Amino acid sequence: MLDYIDKIKEISERLLKDCSVEMVIGFRKGTLPMMNEPCFARTPEDVGQFVWDSNCGINLANYLTDRKERIGIVAKGCDTRNIATHIIENKISREQLVVIGVPCKGMIDKHKIATLFADEIQTVTENGEKILVTAGGKETPLNKSDVLQKNCAVCTHRNPVFYDELAAEKVEEQQDVDRYADVQEIEAMDTQEKWDYFESLLSPCIRCYACKNACPLCYCPTCFVDEAKPQWVGKGQDPTDVRTFHFLRAFHCAGRCTDCGACERACPVGINMRVFTKKLEKDCFEQFGWEAGMSLDERPPLDTYRPNDPNDFIK
């Protein structure tokens, strides 16, 4: 994917030069390995900082909320789906955007790679399917396919859903992936096991809210967890409150989550809170045939009524 970068720069530079956008949002290298950060290029010179590799897992749609200017945005498959959700929810208008679509081959899982090494990781470089990690002065080659983010490994929408410019040829979509194997594993447990699974999953959570801050869907000016009058949920580390935060946040993402993985990536303690949102994503797909952000014209299931909506749960 490294070869995309020249094209991304060329397009961004052109857009800024002919003033068709006021800024282009892309990625630049972060200060730590595997931590590319958002980059807001306002002049053609800024574009020089742009990079593209397998560490661009942050969802850039997050930076579009309520912007007023014309923006160019570098977007992977999942990012375009979240942009579509933003457009549907009137958080930005299509006319303001020039979408620079990037056919994606998956992002690498920084949590997973960090656990593979006892020493601190100094550099991570890549060459096609090979990832080269230097930790403790020693180089170790890894296969990219072994260290993909969990959501990328089962992603079936790698190509941008819509775009104005394309940074490369479209990639082949993955066909034979079992998208919901992880959800099914939990579904197979009995009630007590399920409870315990989530208890131990969330026990390291420090309520830093990095997950909700990284999520493009979590744009409410005041999140329910921050409200004091009424106080919907306690603000401490009580496991009941931690659980309430996570499962209510998941409900707020129902029918909107694209399983982009930005939340999981942002967590400093490596919690996979996607197991909450993914269950709802699966339910939406199975019950309403809905995948979020696949079209700009279709209304999401939560604000549409269909006579054949499943309602067996109502007695």
Place this chain on the structure above:
Amino acid sequence: MNLMEHMGIESDRIHFSWISSAESTKFVKVVKEVTEKVKALGPQQHFKKNDAKVA
């Protein structure tokens, strides 16, 4: 509801019903069912705070 069940709350604790104000018999029936089911499960062990933690 599916997510509640998914994260380990017994599904018999969660009930949904649509009852018109004219359907008194249905109301009684549903309330009976709910009480029976919840009684059978016993007191809720999870997802509750045992005592309010006030400073």
